[in-house]
Amino acid sequence: MSWLTYSSLLSMMALGVTLLYRTTKVANFAHASLVTSGAYVVYSIVVVLHPNPYVGAPIAFVIVGGLGLLLFYGVLEPMRRRHSPTVMLMVATLAFDIVLFGVLNIIADDLASSYFVPSRNILLSASDFTFMGQPGIFFVAIGILSLCSVVLYILLNFTTLGIALRASMENSSLAQAIGVNVSMMLGISWFAAGGLAGVSGALLPLWTQVNPNTGTVLLASIFCASIVGGLDEIYGAVLGGFLLGFVDVVGTSLLASSIGSWIAFYEPAVPLVVLCATLILAPKGLAGFLARRKK
Amino acid sequence: MTLDQVILFTVDLLALFSVYLIINLGLNLQQGVTGIPNFGLVLAVAGGAYITASLSTRLAIYLLNVHTDLDPIVNNVSVLQLVNPILRSSPWLSIGLLVLFLVIGGASGALMGLISSAPAVRLREDYLAITLLAFGEILNVVGNGYDPLVGGPPGTSLPDIFGWAGQYRFYWATLIMLLVAVIIFVYVERLVRTPFGRVLRAIRDNENTARSLGKDITRYRMSSILIGSILCGIAGALWALYSGAVTPSYDRFDYTFLPWLMILLGGMGSNIGTVVGTLVFVTLDELIDYFKYAFAPFLPFDVVWLNYLLLGLLTIIILIYRPEGIVREKWTRVPPAPPPVGEAKPG
Numbered sequence: 001m002s003w004l005t006y007s008s009l010l011s012m013m014a015l016g017v018t019l020l021y022r023t024t025k026v027a028n029f030a031h032a033s034l035v036t037s038g039a040y041v042v043y044s045i046v047v048v049l050h051p052n053p054y055v056g057a058p059i060a061f062v063i064v065g066g067l068g069l070l071l072f073y074g075v076l077e078p079m080r081r082r083h084s085p086t087v088m089l090m091v092a093t094l095a096f097d098i099v100l101f102g103v104l105n106i107i108a109d110d111l112a113s114s115y116f117v118p119s120r121n122i123l124l125s126a127s128d129f130t131f132m133g134q135p136g137i138f139f140v141a142i143g144i145l146s147l148c149s150v151v152l153y154i155l156l157n158f159t160t161l162g163i164a165l166r167a168s169m170e171n172s173s174l175a176q177a178i179g180v181n182v183s184m185m186l187g188i189s190w191f192a193a194g195g196l197a198g199v200s201g202a203l204l205p206l207w208t209q210v211n212p213n214t215g216t217v218l219l220a221s222i223f224c225a226s227i228v229g230g231l232d233e234i235y236g237a238v239l240g241g242f243l244l245g246f247v248d249v250v251g252t253s254l255l256a257s258s259i260g261s262w263i264a265f266y267e268p269a270v271p272l273v274v275l276c277a278t279l280i281l282a283p284k285g286l287a288g289f290l291a292r293r294k295k
Numbered sequence: 296m297t298l299d300q301v302i303l304f305t306v307d308l309l310a311l312f313s314v315y316l317i318i319n320l321g322l323n324l325q326q327g328v329t330g331i332p333n334f335g336l337v338l339a340v341a342g343g344a345y346i347t348a349s350l351s352t353r354l355a356i357y358l359l360n361v362h363t364d365l366d367p368i369v370n371n372v373s374v375l376q377l378v379n380p381i382l383r384s385s386p387w388l389s390i391g392l393l394v395l396f397l398v399i400g401g402a403s404g405a406l407m408g409l410i411s412s413a414p415a416v417r418l419r420e421d422y423l424a425i426t427l428l429a430f431g432e433i434l435n436v437v438g439n440g441y442d443p444l445v446g447g448p449p450g451t452s453l454p455d456i457f458g459w460a461g462q463y464r465f466y467w468a469t470l471i472m473l474l475v476a477v478i479i480f481v482y483v484e485r486l487v488r489t490p491f492g493r494v495l496r497a498i499r500d501n502e503n504t505a506r507s508l509g510k511d512i513t514r515y516r517m518s519s520i521l522i523g524s525i526l527c528g529i530a531g532a533l534w535a536l537y538s539g540a541v542t543p544s545y546d547r548f549d550y551t552f553l554p555w556l557m558i559l560l561g562g563m564g565s566n567i568g569t570v571v572g573t574l575v576f577v578t579l580d581e582l583i584d585y586f587k588y589a590f591a592p593f594l595p596f597d598v599v600w601l602n603y604l605l606l607g608l609l610t611i612i613i614l615i616y617r618p619e620g621i622v623r624e625k626w627t628r629v630p631p632a633p634p635p636v637g638e639a640k641p642g
Contacts, residue, residue: 091610
């Protein structure tokens with residue numbers, strides 16, 4: 001069942017990537033490091049104040065959401081105002097990722113030297129609760145993913161803010177012309193995406209070990225989930241996350257038991273194989289594939 | 296710094312400069328000239344380094360007629376003890392092997408470029424960018440898991456093809472690398488002035504116009520990726536041969552991010568800009584490296600992370616305040632088209 005936990009977390013991360021792609025047309029290469037930041041926010045809180053790790057999740061939402069805002073208003077918005085091409089915006093997110101990587105390592109070193117705790121390979125699953133024979137993270141991850149999806153759905157479909165957001169996604173210059181503050185809309189989506197990354201990062205150490213370089217490893221999986229789901233449809237990210245999580249966890253263990261355990265070494269290649277298959281067979285992703293079937 | 300230190304510093308700097316110049320010219324051809332955002336550069340570099348490392352000892356045994364039952368990767372050190380004395384005694388044989396290894400490196404780079412771009416080369420540039428980035432570090436997974444490639448995590452050594460230079464090994468190695476870099480610079484500089492190069496720039500500036508003139512966009516983009524990846528592969532092989540050993544740890548920071556930073560700094564699309572950007576960056580980086588331990592007492596954190604903060608911020612500042620870099624791309628002069636036959640002259 002643990003694949004459901006992983007899939008939920010992956011879906012939350014991919015949701016952020018797809019949201020940003022839809023609104024800003026940027027593939028956010030710093031997204032996985034934002035996830036890691038969420039994990040370190042929670043770990044710092046746990047180390048200093050010793051609360052239950054779940055208490056840190058909302059705080060991670062706000063702080064990492066703030067990092068998203070910093071990246072948008074501090075770096076991308078000034079570039080956008082100078083009409084930088086999209087590729088350059090992506091390079092900027094890559095540069096932000098590098099800075100964040102340095103900062104995370106500094107924080108990790110600091111935690112280790114000031115509080116005498118291990119700050120690499122952090123794992124919080126020991127302080128998790130158990131419910132019906134399953135670790136708590138299993139329910140919390142699925143619960144938070146459902147909550148986020150429902151809130152996002154209501155926000156986008158039934159509120160004025162959501163309509164303004166969607167208008168800026170569909171045609172930003174037209175939205176600007178009828179008085180939508182597009183820059184603020186983008187800012188909101190960067191906060192939301194950062195927040196999603198922060199929460200998923202906050203829950204990550206309850207499921208697996210986290211390092212400052214976890215982001216580098218996760219990045220490929222997150223982008224694969226986004227593309228497999230379909231970059232043109234926000235909810236595709238959830239589909240993609242679940243498909244990829246299933247193939248990654250269940251598929252690899254099936255292969256390992258039938259072919260040999262050596263195959264487990266190549267687990268990081270799984271998302272790439274899925275990605276290639278998607279790009280060749282259904283380049284619009286699962287969501288695009290389903291939409292075409294409906295027509 | 297004493298004179299010896301200055302010389303050592305300069306030689307070190309030139310070696311790094313040559314390798315990065317080759318990689319950056321490859322990236323500039325793809326991103327600057329053709330507009331292909333290759334965020335997976337590290338794959339071609341690692342491909343060139345790992346595959347060359349994997350084949351070099353085996354080929355050396357075979358070509359030099361060394362008879363041994365030892366495995367060239369598992370018993371790497373003992374095998375190289377048989378191979379290196381032969382190479383040390385004959386410079387020309389070494390140079391011949393060097394050329395062969397560079398060809399292998401280039402071919403491996405090309406293979407990696409083709410594999411990683413094939414699924415997405417027909418799609419929009421952002422899909423291609425994401426796919427290339429995702430593929431970037433896959434070879435490290437293989438390198439760590441499959442020992443015959445580079446001997447797993449501890450890595451493997453390569454035959455010392457610069458051994459004939461004795462105590463001047465690093466000087467000669469640097470000179471040869473610089474020579475290769477200069478040859479490649481001349482090649483790329485000529486290439487962008489050919490009709491082929493102009494088509495690449497036309498694709499970058501307006502894909503639809505190029506297509507409407509009957510150019511096969513996919514084929515040209517593939518060629519650009521192919522040439523760029525060959526250059527990266529050659530650079531990877533050169534670096535592996537220069538440093539004498541390879542571990543499966545070529546990462547996105549060193550071989551994707553830094554080349555992007557350098558061509559941004561120099562000015563995208565211009566080969567001269569690439570040279571300037573590489574030289575400025577490598578000098579800066581080596582100086583930071585040399586002096587950073589002097590700053591260490593004043594920093595509240597471990598000095599190894601300083602590079603990440605400084606280089607990331609530098610990139611962001613360039614992107615916001617001077618996106619065109621140091622050297623602006625020059626428009627190439629194209630001879631004016633002959634007047635159409637039969638058209639009335641003005642006036």
